[in-house]
Amino acid sequence: MKVPTAFQGRRTVKLVPALSDADSVVAAPPIQSPTGDDELLDSYSRTVARVVEQVGPTVVNIRVHHANSARQPGSETGGSGSGFVIAPDGFILTNSHVVHGAGRMEVTLADGRVFAAGLAGEDPETALAVIRINASQLVHAHLGDSKSVRVGHIAVAIGSPFGFQQTVTAGVVSALGRSMRSQSGRLIDNVIQTDAALNPGNSGGPLVNSRSEIIGVNTAIILPAQGICFAIASNTAEFVAAWLIKEGRIRRSWIGVAGQNVPIHRRVVRFHRLAVDYGVLVAGIEPGSPATRAGLREGDVIVAFEGEPVAGIDELHRHLVAQAIGIPSQITVIRHTEKLDLVVTPEELAQDNQRN
Numbered sequence: 020m021k022v023p024t025a026f027q028g029r030r031t032v033k034l035v036p037a038l039s040d041a042d043s044v045v046a047a048p049p050i051q052s053p054t055g056d057d058e059l060l061d062s063y064s065r066t067v068a069r070v071v072e073q074v075g076p077t078v079v080n081i082r083v084h085h086a087n088s089a090r091q092p093g094s095e096t097g098g099s100g101s102g103f104v105i106a107p108d109g110f111i112l113t114n115s116h117v118v119h120g121a122g123r124m125e126v127t128l129a130d131g132r133v134f135a136a137g138l139a140g141e142d143p144e145t146a147l148a149v150i151r152i153n154a155s156q157l158v159h160a161h162l163g164d165s166k167s168v169r170v171g172h173i174a175v176a177i178g179s180p181f182g183f184q185q186t187v188t189a190g191v192v193s194a195l196g197r198s199m200r201s202q203s204g205r206l207i208d209n210v211i212q213t214d215a216a217l218n219p220g221n222s223g224g225p226l227v228n229s230r231s232e233i234i235g236v237n238t239a240i241i242l243p244a245q246g247i248c249f250a251i252a253s254n255t256a257e258f259v260a261a262w263l264i265k266e267g268r269i270r271r272s273w274i275g276v277a278g279q280n281v282p283i284h285r286r287v288v289r290f291h292r293l294a295v296d297y298g299v300l301v302a303g304i305e306p307g308s309p310a311t312r313a314g315l316r317e318g319d320v321i322v323a324f325e326g327e328p329v330a331g332i333d334e335l336h337r338h339l340v341a342q343a344i345g346i347p348s349q350i351t352v353i354r355h356t357e358k359l360d361l362v363v364t365p366e367e368l369a370q371d372n373q374r375n
Contacts, residue, residue, distance in 0.1 A: 063173075066229050067189050070175045073231040075129060075187075077104045077160040078224055080179040081117055081136070081150070082125040101178035101224030102126070102150065103233070104159040105260060109134075112260055113223030114238055115141040115148040116202055126152050129185060140263030144271065144368070145255055146201050146238050149263040160225060163232025165252035166331065168192055168211065176215040176237055176248075178224030190215035190246070192234075196279050198302075199239060199249055208278050209255060209332040211235045214246035226250040254333040262340075270341035272365030274315075274350075275308020276301045280331040281320060283353065291358045295330040298322040298353065313363035315352065322358075323351035339365055 083098045100117030104110070111126065118124060124136040134152035141148035172192045180186050194212040201207050213226060217240045226235035235250030262269045278299040288296050298320040304310050321329050324338040325348050338348075344367045352359050 066173065067175055067187070070227050070229065070231050071177065071185075071187050074103075074160055074175075074225060074227050074233070075177055075185055076158045078129060078177045078179075078185065079103065079111060080127040080184050081111075081113060081223065082127070083118060083121040084123045084125075085120060086122045099179065099220050100222045101220060101237070103177075103223075103225045104157045105149075105162070106264075107155065107157050107159050109152040109154045109157060110139065110260075110264055111136070111150050111152065112236060112256060113148050113150060114236065115143045115146050117223045118148050118150055119143070119202075124150060126150070127184065128154075128157075140267035142259050142263060142269050143201055144269075145207055145259050146251060147236060147256055147259045147263070149260055160233050161231075162253045162257045163228060163230070163234050165209075165211065165234050165254045166333075168195065168228070168234050168252075170195060173229045174211075174213040174215045174234070175227045176213070176217060176221060176224060177227065178217070178221035178237060180218035180220035183220075186221075188216040193246070196281075197249065198277060198279065207251065209252050209280060210238075211250045211252055213248050213250060215248060216246070217248040252333070255336065258333065258337060270344070271368045272339045272341070272343040273309070273368040274313070274339065274363050274365050275305040275310040276315060276321075277303035278321070278332050278335065283320060283322070287353060287356055290356075291353070293322055294328040295322055297330045299329060299332055299335050301352075309363050309366055313350065313361045315350075315361060315363070316354065319352040319354050319359075321350060321352050323349075325349055326351075341367075 079102050081100045081102050102111040102113030105112045118138060126134050126136045134154055136150045136152045139149040139151045170192050174192050175189045177187050190213055193214050197210040197212050198208050199210050217237055221237050224237045225233045226237050228234045234253050236256050237250045239249045279302050280297055281300040283296050283298050301315055301317055301319045304315060304317060323329055329335050343365045347362050347364045350361050350363045
């Protein structure tokens, strides 16, 4: 076909006839299978879905009824929270503020069954409680090792915010080693911070890793902020739950320090031949406490108690129980680069103080 030519000054422009879709000389790019980010997102979705399938059936909704003396006799006020089954014979772990002072409680399982529940024990110092229902052969969750958690790990929260059962949010572990105050006013150490969204009613529900292991008990949010949520570490929860099931409460000894898990420099570990490369940094000391009388100072790093290695706050808490009350005990600290053995006499933390 002869193509006409148009003249614009001295420039020559060839006029080419438009091509139809059928005449296109450029082939459309082939549709490619998902790769790169698509595969990554697909894998993430499958991971979260698998976690929900495995842990979701263990999560329960807890309805709490309180007698209201301020109104007419017999009236009640209510609230709700979350929890999860930790034993096949009906033991459920939740937050103490969810069930504290409850006149009666009702638990709704994931399969819709409803049971009356009773309080097995609570520990406001760690914001944890255990309740029990009259049921058996229940699907139960497995508590993982919170020491293995790292910042950036996937975190999935399951609960019943505002009564919407089996609500799932996902995010990452934002920070470790946080401290927060319980309702009794005492610091809870070694708290996990996450950006998995929590709302009222999520309290007591599980925080789960990508292996479907419980790494924390969802506890609190900062209301003005977005994506700043907290969970009690699973190692602390496992220790506390065992005592609550056994005795209904924890007789806890107290030395009066606020602590944080910290790494110890390798040179210090080698020089003093320490059995641990982590310890508990003394971030604060309460005046008049056993720690004050023992000579502990802020900045000391606790590495042993009664000759047993202390690699973190959980290990220290395990030593500070009933057996240590009133017993002079050796506590080993690293002060700067010096290793010191001090004698501290733990005191019992009164139950009244724990609940006020």
